[in-house]
Amino acid sequence: MIALLIRDMRLATRAGGGFGLGVAFFLILSALVPFGVGPDRATLAPVAPGILWVGALLACLLSLDRIFALDHEDGSLDLLATAPLPLEGAVAIKALAHWITTGLPLVLAAPLFGVLLHLPMQAVPALVLSLALGTPALSMLGAFGAAITVGLRRGGLLLSLLVLPLYIPTLIFGAEITRRGVEGQAITTPLVFLAGITLAVLALIPLAAAAALRVNLR
Amino acid sequence: MSIWEYANPAKFMRTTEGALPWLVGSAAICCVGGVVWGFLTPEDFRQGSTVKIVFLHVPAAMMAINIWVMMLVASLIWIIRRHHVSALAARAAAPIGAVMTLIALATGAIWGQPMWGTWWEWDPRLTSFLILFLFYIGYIALWSSVEDPDSAADLTGVLCLVGSVFALLSRYAVLFWNQGLHQGASLSVAPGERMSAVYRYPLYLSMLGFLLLTLALILIRTRTEIRKRRLAALQARDMRA
Numbered sequence: 145m146i147a148l149l150i151r152d153m154r155l156a157t158r159a160g161g162g163f164g165l166g167v168a169f170f171l172i173l174s175a176l177v178p179f180g181v182g183p184d185r186a187t188l189a190p191v192a193p194g195i196l197w198v199g200a201l202l203a204c205l206l207s208l209d210r211i212f213a214l215d216h217e218d219g220s221l222d223l224l225a226t227a228p229l230p231l232e233g234a235v236a237i238k239a240l241a242h243w244i245t246t247g248l249p250l251v252l253a254a255p256l257f258g259v260l261l262h263l264p265m266q267a268v269p270a271l272v273l274s275l276a277l278g279t280p281a282l283s284m285l286g287a288f289g290a291a292i293t294v295g296l297r298r299g300g301l302l303l304s305l306l307v308l309p310l311y312i313p314t315l316i317f318g319a320e321i322t323r324r325g326v327e328g329q330a331i332t333t334p335l336v337f338l339a340g341i342t343l344a345v346l347a348l349i350p351l352a353a354a355a356a357l358r359v360n361l362r
Numbered sequence: 363m364s365i366w367e368y369a370n371p372a373k374f375m376r377t378t379e380g381a382l383p384w385l386v387g388s389a390a391i392c393c394v395g396g397v398v399w400g401f402l403t404p405e406d407f408r409q410g411s412t413v414k415i416v417f418l419h420v421p422a423a424m425m426a427i428n429i430w431v432m433m434l435v436a437s438l439i440w441i442i443r444r445h446h447v448s449a450l451a452a453r454a455a456a457p458i459g460a461v462m463t464l465i466a467l468a469t470g471a472i473w474g475q476p477m478w479g480t481w482w483e484w485d486p487r488l489t490s491f492l493i494l495f496l497f498y499i500g501y502i503a504l505w506s507s508v509e510d511p512d513s514a515a516d517l518t519g520v521l522c523l524v525g526s527v528f529a530l531l532s533r534y535a536v537l538f539w540n541q542g543l544h545q546g547a548s549l550s551v552a553p554g555e556r557m558s559a560v561y562r563y564p565l566y567l568s569m570l571g572f573l574l575l576t577l578a579l580i581l582i583r584t585r586t587e588i589r590k591r592r593l594a595a596l597q598a599r600d601m602r603a
Contacts, residue, residue: 288524292504292517302503306521309496310528313535320539334538341531352524359516 152241192261193322247279270325389574396568421572423466429459437519449515454583460498
């Protein structure tokens with residue numbers, strides 16, 4: 145499992161374009177929003193939590209199809225499926241590798257982009273905490289979407305159509321935590337909900353994703 | 363009579379052929395009856411004549427949810443026991459459910475404009491219907507983009523299971539996110555909140571009509587799907603010969 149994790153991370157970092165692309169996209173988005181809604185603090189600060197969360201979500205979406213597509217093309221996915229490692233485990237590991245290469249950089253870079261969008265300082269811990277809790281669920285759900293569309297020739301658009309509605313609960317609670325952080329309210333309730341969703345997703349979605357992969361590999 | 367008998371497409375086609383005219387006829391009578399009777403009801407003292415849109419809005423909303431539940435059951439039956447007609451019925455039901463969701467949203471907007479003063483509000487009920495519509499679209503798109511029919515049935519079945527959980531989750535997550543403008547239960551049995559009988563009985567008839575209409579449409583579309591499969595099999599045989 146660890147070998148697979150290391151292999152996936154190495155491929156993501158060396159294959160060019162994958163690693164850091166999400167963060168770059170996030171940066172561009174944070175830079176474009178002020179052009180759209182105006183640069184003054186009074187308009188930017190209230191929408192900053194939502195923009196940051198939606199940006200993280202879209203940045204995560206960008207690299208989803210790479211989770212299985214390349215392995216499907218060169219046949220290593222078939223090897224993984226026949227390997228002694230359960231396919232559910234392989235799916236979870238590949239989602240973890242995706243999170244480490246895209247989700248984690250987003251979490252670390254988010255405070256910086258928060259500054260660009262005039263996010264108040266006291267909200268930064270809430271933002272980082274909510275992203276750290278929520279992005280693993282985004283990667284896992286993305287792996288499920290990628291598993292469903294892996295055999296399709298034009299899967300990219302379909303992938304986003306399938307995955308984005310699944311992101312709604314995570315987005316609602318994640319943005320709510322950040323918004324409460326901005327207003328200085330207690331964040332425990334949405335935090336518990338978000339943690340619950342993420343844990344349930346991590347526990348159950350690998351089963352669904354592996355089932356979809358088995359269908360696609362038949 | 364068990365559903366397993368109808369796993370045989372020939373048997374399914376024979377039975378539904380006899381049942382369809384009756385179903386279509388009674389659906390037409392109930393729908394037209396419910397809507398016309400609803401149109402003849404007196405005007406509500408607060409809402410005026412706009413109240414009459416309830417006879418389309420509520421049945422469509424009810425069917426939008428129930429069709430998804432029916433797709434979930436049909437997908438489960440397919441995944442567990444490989445009941446082919448069941449998978450085709452789930453496929454046939456999806457566009458009908460999407461249209462019902464759209465009718466509920468559109469009539470709701472037309473009703474909301476004079477009553478709430480807005481076409482659209484990010485109310486929990488409205489939002490969860492929009493999300494339900496997105497799930498329908500994703501489901502239909504996945505069906506149409508996978509070529510092998512059995513793989514498509516499997517993949518959409520898994521998507522339907524996961525989607526059901528997340529649709530329900532979104533339904534309650536949006537409650538957390540915004541307060542509502544929409545009323546609560548429309549057909550509460552509690553005497554104080556109950557709708558007047560003048561409106562209730564036409565509404566029941568209209569709901570029955572929409573239920574029958576949906577059943578008839580699902581059967582017609584399932585029959586079309588079965589014919590499509592037969593046609594594809596015949597063409598494949600011709601290609602080999």
